[in-house]
Structure formats: structure tokens, C-alpha cells
Amino acid sequence: MSKLVRSPAWQALAAHRKKLGATSLAALFASDPSRARALTVEAGGILLDYSKHLVDAEAMRLLAALAAQAQVPQWIERMFAGEPINGSEARPALHVALRSRDATFPAGHDVMTEVRGTRERLRTFVEEGRRGALRGASGRTITDVVNIGIGGSDLGPRMLTRALRRFHKTGLRLHFVSNIDPADLEATLTGLAPETTLFIVASKTFTTAETLENAGRARAWLEAGLGKSADLSSHFAAATANVAGAAALGVSKERVFPLWDWVGGRYSVWSAVGLPVALAIGMDAFEQLLDGARAMDVHFRTSPFERNIPALLALLEIWYVNFFGAQTRAVIPYSEDLRELPAYLQQLEMESNGKRIDRDGNETDYDTAPVVWGAPGTPSQHSFHQLLHQGTRLVPVDFVIAYEPAPSAAQTALAANALAQAAALAFGNPTPGAPHKALPGNRPSSVLLLARLAPRELGELIAMYEHKVFVEGIVWNLNSFDQWGVEHGKVLARTLAPRLLEGGDAADLDASTRSLLARLRKHD
Numbered sequence: 001m002s003k004l005v006r007s008p009a010w011q012a013l014a015a016h017r018k019k020l021g022a023t024s025l026a027a028l029f030a031s032d033p034s035r036a037r038a039l040t041v042e043a044g045g046i047l048l049d050y051s052k053h054l055v056d057a058e059a060m061r062l063l064a065a066l067a068a069q070a071q072v073p074q075w076i077e078r079m080f081a082g083e084p085i086n087g088s089e090a091r092p093a094l095h096v097a098l099r100s101r102d103a104t105f106p107a108g109h110d111v112m113t114e115v116r117g118t119r120e121r122l123r124t125f126v127e128e129g130r131r132g133a134l135r136g137a138s139g140r141t142i143t144d145v146v147n148i149g150i151g152g153s154d155l156g157p158r159m160l161t162r163a164l165r166r167f168h169k170t171g172l173r174l175h176f177v178s179n180i181d182p183a184d185l186e187a188t189l190t191g192l193a194p195e196t197t198l199f200i201v202a203s204k205t206f207t208t209a210e211t212l213e214n215a216g217r218a219r220a221w222l223e224a225g226l227g228k229s230a231d232l233s234s235h236f237a238a239a240t241a242n243v244a245g246a247a248a249l250g251v252s253k254e255r256v257f258p259l260w261d262w263v264g265g266r267y268s269v270w271s272a273v274g275l276p277v278a279l280a281i282g283m284d285a286f287e288q289l290l291d292g293a294r295a296m297d298v299h300f301r302t303s304p305f306e307r308n309i310p311a312l313l314a315l316l317e318i319w320y321v322n323f324f325g326a327q328t329r330a331v332i333p334y335s336e337d338l339r340e341l342p343a344y345l346q347q348l349e350m351e352s353n354g355k356r357i358d359r360d361g362n363e364t365d366y367d368t369a370p371v372v373w374g375a376p377g378t379p380s381q382h383s384f385h386q387l388l389h390q391g392t393r394l395v396p397v398d399f400v401i402a403y404e405p406a407p408s409a410a411q412t413a414l415a416a417n418a419l420a421q422a423a424a425l426a427f428g429n430p431t432p433g434a435p436h437k438a439l440p441g442n443r444p445s446s447v448l449l450l451a452r453l454a455p456r457e458l459g460e461l462i463a464m465y466e467h468k469v470f471v472e473g474i475v476w477n478l479n480s481f482d483q484w485g486v487e488h489g490k491v492l493a494r495t496l497a498p499r500l501l502e503g504g505d506a507a508d509l510d511a512s513t514r515s516l517l518a519r520l521r522k523h524d
């Protein structure tokens with residue numbers, strides 16, 4: 001049995017979960033009239049109501065003890081001190097530096113000079129874009145920007161560009177391409193003109209097959225439209241930690257915006273990888289996003305567990321995953337503009353904590369990250385909510401509601417639906433009339449209220465989820481900052497592609513892959 005499972009805090013939680021098994025959310029609310037208020041926490045523009053979770057004061061006390069036992073506060077300080085907490089790659093995880101305003105940070109190995117320098121270069125570039133001063137080879141003003149990237153070099157900027165749609169300044173249209181399937185780029189380029197299109201090639205490593213393939217196709221498209229002899233450098237920019245790799249693709253030095261090996265891809269939207277967002281909303285608004293994230297950093301670093309939103313969300317997830325056997329968590333934003341949030345969180349949470357080997361190299365005997373999934377409400381209600389209400393599985397839900405100070409009728413309808421769903425999950429329908437109509441209730445959810453769907457509040461929200469993932473990783477004794485699980489598949493794909501094209505020896509392959517390869521080759 002692992003040290004974690006044997007630990008007093010874990011064992012106490014297991015015992016308490018058995019005790020709580022007999023109670024219901026309705027009973028918990030009935031026994032404490034102040035429950036809704038007591039289990040609501042606010043930080044900046046975010047309010048978390050976690051009263052509809054299957055916890056009592058004792059459960060929360062024991063969960064806080066688990067976090068203390070895992071030394072979460074000490075690990076937070078280690079992260080902010082720039083210690084190499086990404087052990088398998090011997091690197092710090094310093095995404096917090098990207099939103100810092102400190103003159104030097106962290107103590108001892110300052111990165112702020114580089115961070116500030118890049119921010120200033122981004123500002124100049126973004127302002128040129130906004131003024132219409134970015135021009136293509138023929139001298140015409142750039143009107144469309146296509147971000148080519150995948151994973152962390154795509155999902156964050158894609159999600160935020162969409163979420164901040166109402167803050168877009170007119171001028172530049174943003175597009176995103178990630179799939180190695182040419183259909184992605186082809187569909188995006190339909191209706192765009194080579195003369196007025198700029199490509200941002202975003203890749204931390206600049207070795208990612210999908211991105212390099214799409215960058216090559218983009219170049220071919222430009223050449224076909226502008227002529228082989230055209231100088232294409234004005235049609236490319238790059239965000240990368242591999243400056244030499246970008247130069248090799250022909251991106252001019254002034255257009256390469258660096259990031260660093262101490263930023264994980266899925267934590268990089270605050271860096272030059274956020275360039276599409278900055279081009280869409282302007283650099284001042286982008287800095288508000290950073291400000292929001294920084295405010296959440298302060299909240300996370302200074303608040304005790306019982307008022308610490310990221311820590312509370314992490315501990316609640318641990319509660320369900322490890323003591324109720326929950327396999328998944330749904331994220332349902334009641335906002336069409338937040339429609340990409342579940343996809344963004346899938347990478348952040350599952351690539352960070354989808355692991356079964358702990359920091360000491362041992363296999364865990366407890367579950368780690370759940371499957372994160374979701375879609376925007378209200379369409380989700382007419383799709384998968386049936387299972388949430390009456391299915392056999394326990395699926396904790398994050399309801400995310402953006403409620404503006406002067407809400408429109410449409411926003412009111414969205415919020416009403418979200419609250420109705422959360423209440424129906426928690427309390428069911430007391431007089432269903434017939435068993436098949438019964439909603440049993442007792443199904444937990446968090447309600448996350450965003451004061452506005454605006455840059456600062458989104459910065460807070462995303463940093464909140466980053467820190468939630470961090471706390472989970474610490475308690476589960478994982479390195480949340482590597483992703484070795486995706487490497488092997490990349491290597492295999494590289495060896496299979498030539499054999500699909502040209503045939504050749506397949507003796508090293510398993511029988512299933514060998515037979516599928518043979519079947520696909522018969523199409524030739």
C-alpha cells in the first residue's frame with residue numbers, strides 16, 4: 001500500500017466518507033441554515049459556491065489535513081521560488097513569472113528581464129497589427145492571422161480568442177489550425193487571400209509534426225498565390241523556445257517571439273503563445289488578462305485552504321475521485337463564448353495529472369486525474385444531462401456562469417438554466433409520480449460565477465484551474481509538468497507513415513497493426 005493511502009489523513013477521509021454515505025444534500029442543507037453562505041468563497045471576479053457538494057465541516061477539515069500532510073503550502077513556495085519541481089525534466093514550472101510585475105523574479109535566477117523584453121516586443125508587433133501597419137509581400141495590409149499550433153500552442157489562444165470575442169478590436173480576423181489533416185488548413189484558408197494573410201507558427205519545441213507540416217503547407221499556399229520569388233518573411237511570425245528552428249523555417253529574427261523551457265506548453269498562453277489573443281483584443285487588454293492571473297496567484301499563495309478557491313476545487317475532486325470512485329468530471333459553461341473551455345481544460349488537467357507513476361517512481365494504488373469533458377449549456381441539457389440526472393454514474397459538474405453587471409434577457413435565461421440544473425442535480429424532484437420520472441438528487445456540483453466575461457476575470461479563471469491542477473498533483477504525488485505518455489505514439493507514427501506509403505518490413509509490428517497496414521495499402 002502506498003504511503004499516501006496508508007497515511008492518517010487518507011484513512012480518516014475513507015472512514016468519514018462511509019459515515020457521510022447515509023446523509024443527503026437535502027439533509028446537510030436542512031441541518032445548517034448558513035450552509036450556502038458558509039460554503040461560498042469569493043476572490044476577485046470569481047465566486048465559488050461549493051455548498052452542493054457532499055461534504056460537511058468534518059470532510060473539509062480532513063481534506064485540508066490531507067493537503068497539509070502533502071505539504072501543499074511548501075510546494076506552492078517551491079514553485080514560486082523557481083525550484084526545479086518538474087523533476088523528470090529538471091526544470092522549474094514558472095508560468096507564474098509570465099504574469100508577474102515584480103522587477104526581478106524569482107529570487108536568485110531572475111527571468112523577468114527576458115519576460116519584460118518579450119512583452120515589449122509583442123506590444124510593438126500587436127500595435128503595428130492594430131494600426132494596419134503589418135503588410136504582406138505585395139504591400140497590402142494584413143487582415144487575417146492564422147495561428148498554426150497544437151495542444152498548448154493552440155487550445156489556450158483558441159479558447160481565449162473566442163471567449164473574448166466582444167473585446168475584439170476591428171481590424172484583424174483570427175483563425176486557428178491544429179490538425180495534421182489538411183482539411184483543417186484548407187477549410188480555414190477558404191476565402192482568405194495570400195496577400196493579406198499572416199501565419200503565426202506557435203510551437204514551443206518547433207519539432208511538432210502537425211505544426212511543421214501545416215507551416216509547410218501554408219508556405220506552399222503563399223508561394224502559389226504570391227509567386228515563388230516573393231519574400232514571404234512578412235507573412236510569418238513564430239512563438240517558440242527553439243529560435244533556431246523558427247529561423248530554419250524562414251521566420252525572420254524580428255518576428256520570432258521567445259518562450260522558455262521553464263514554461264509548459266499547456267501553461268503557455270500567458271507567453272508569446274498568447275499572441276493571437278493580444279492581436280485580437282490589443283495589448284492593454286492582454287495585460288489585464290495577465291493581471292487577473294496574477295491576482296489569482298496572490299489569492300492562491302496567501303489564502304488558507306478553507307478560503308482558497310483552487311485548493312478547494314482540487315480537494316473536492318480528490319474527495320470524489322478517491323473516496324467515491326468518480327471517473328469523470330463535467331465542465332459546463334453557460335456561455336457560448338466559453339465553448340472551448342472544456343477542450344482547454346482537457347489538456348490542462350489530463351496531460352498534467354493523467355499519470356500512474358508517482359514522483360518517487362512507484363505505481364500509484366489510487367486513482368488520479370478523472371476524465372474531463374463537457375460542452376456549453378443549454379445545448380448540453382438536450383444531450384447528455386439525462387445521464388447526469390438519472391444515470392448510474394456519479395459525475396461532479398463545474399457550472400461556469402458569466403453574469404454581467406447589467407445582464408441581458410439572454411444571460412438571465414442562461415443563468416436560470418444553470419442554477420436549475422445544479423439544483424435538480426442536488427435535490428432531485430421530491431414528488432416524481434413514477435419511478436422512471438424520479439431524479440434521485442445528491443449529485444454534486446460547483447457553481448463558478450464570473451463577474452464578467454472579460455480579460456481580467458478570464459485570467460483569474462484560467463489561473464484558478466492551473467493551480468487546482470497543481471494542488472491535485474502535489475496530493476497525488478505526481479509531476480504535473482511532464483507528458484511522457486504522448487511521446488511513444490509520436491515515435492510510432494513516424495515509423496508507420498513511411499511503411500504505409502512505401503510498404504517495407506513490418507515484422508516488428510504487432511499482428512493487428514500489421515494487418516491494418518496491409519489493408520490500408522490495398523487501397524493504393
Ligand code: F6P
Pocket residue numbers: 150151152153202203204205206207208211265266351483486
Ligand atoms: O504532444 C503533447 C505536446 O507536447 C503538448 O504538451 C504540447 O502543448 C503540444 O504537444 C505542442 O507542442 P509544441 O508547442 O512544442 O509544438
